[in-house]
Amino acid sequence: MGQEELVYTSMPCSKETKVQDRNSTDESPIGTISTLKLHYQVAMPQPTNHLLEVTFRVTGWNQDALDVKMPVWTPGSYLVREYSRHLQNFEAKTGSGERLAFQKLAKNHWRIQTQGESAVVISYKVYANELTVRTNHLDRTHGYFNGAATFFYIPGYQTQSIIVTIVPPSPDWQVATVLPAIAENTYLARDFDTLVDSPFEVGLQTQLNFEVLGKHHQWVIWGKGNVNPERLIADTQKIIKAEAEMFGGLPYDRYLFILHLTKGYGGLEHKDCCSLIYDRNGFRKQKDYESFLQLVAHEFFHLWNVKRIRPKALEIFDYDQENYTPSLWFCEGVTSYYDNLFPLRAGIYGAKTYLRCLSQEITRYLTTLGRLVQPLSESGFDAWIKLYRPDSNTPNSQMSYYLKGAMVTLLLDLEIRKRHHNQKSFDDVMRIMWERFGKDEVGFTPQDAKSIIESVAGADLTDFFDRYLHGLDELDFAAYLQEFGLQLESNAGQGLALTWGARVVSEQNRTIVKSVAFNSPAQLAGLDAGDELVAIDGLRATVDEVNDRLQMAQVGDGIEVTFFHQDELQTAQVILAEPQPTQFKIVPVKSPTERQASFFTGWLGESLADLQ
């Protein structure tokens, strides 16, 4: 994998030159047509059939053919999703209703023979029955849809403005989108990127309006749940203020949070809004609510980091294919580091809670074998084929660029703070990235990011980057935490069960192997993910029985495992190995020095003594 060797040339580039570049290098080098008007209408007359009925009216066209394409992916979610697979009933007509011939040139590409007609009306339906933040969903209570999964672009004309009219099926359905309204249920997107970046939530919804720093904000909530509206608004305001303070203001006119209350978890960032999915009953228990606020802090932070501060490869989106970059660790890892930190800075929770969350992440990192296989920069580069396609080998072979990216950002933040006695921090890196790249939306190269981190640290970090971003060295948490009066404890030696390397769960009264660790006793004995455990040493193998058996055994003991492997009953001897720690916890050092105590306070704003 290329990582940093994949050098992108860093060319200063204004918004204007970007626009010209796109029009001059795209496949239809035609220039602009000043009279061209693009108007979409989205209706959903029968929501229970899950079909969005879309009409795309193009007027002022002046060529014999009109090409339209549907994106294959949406920014923020780095997987080719083939959105056009949900499209059906494609038709093209003249302005007066006569049919126009068309042909499909590719999975997502249609060409219409316009025969000199300047008005073309394309109609099609989009099946919308996948409830995630990056897909479309329509049922009897709402319609949620994303631009990339719903609308065509005309190659070469992505900078043209687009009008969208929504036709709700019932007068009590409301329309929420961050696009400005120009008439009732009619909105204006200044270009195709903006349309893609502005999802629509149409339906029965709760709207909560509030102000922060003089700007209008809104929660639009679909679904039932145990949200406390006053508390939600108050905590959101605190997070917004804390993040705005770091970057020096809010770079938008208004901001919209779309929240789907159902089962599940997810978020997708946009420039002036975000979409979230959260457990409908996840707002009362403190830990669940804290993790919801971390999700809010995360998606909100993205309005700077990744929506405006973008890697070069994402400066201009290519909606037709993968957009490879080794810098997703910066987009997602840095954001993940800050999503734990901002609720602390906002006063929502204290250092104890922060360190508990950080300890959980360190535990996840140190118990994932893929950290020894997949370098961080490669993890981001390969997001397109790996992160969103987990399989039974994932724990053995992959390391999330979210998780390791956050861990590496932690170490970088601590390194900068240590070198400058907390007078500088990773916040300074983000502010420089914002000034230099974010404000004008100029893409940054991996080398740009490294140089800026080094300039803030005041050190050459080539070795750090080689070891931790491009290499597979173990992160030295102990050395970094120690400077801040903290150390990492594990539960090693606390009566842990022996290791056999298989994770088992109970499914419909059957005991199923979910994953098998690389080179573990279970793998050596022939167990595989998907196998059904039947017995251990002749006794029925429930999950509890397995755990008890491992707890009681001695290192080197053999256990006889009977299991179904692809419907074949098999028996194998598993020789158990030394226990491995399963939990890591950040705790204060015994007698912190003044310097350690002061470093800690400079980082987390509280006294180290209060942690005791």
Ligand SMILES: [Zn+2]
């Ligand atoms: Zn993210």
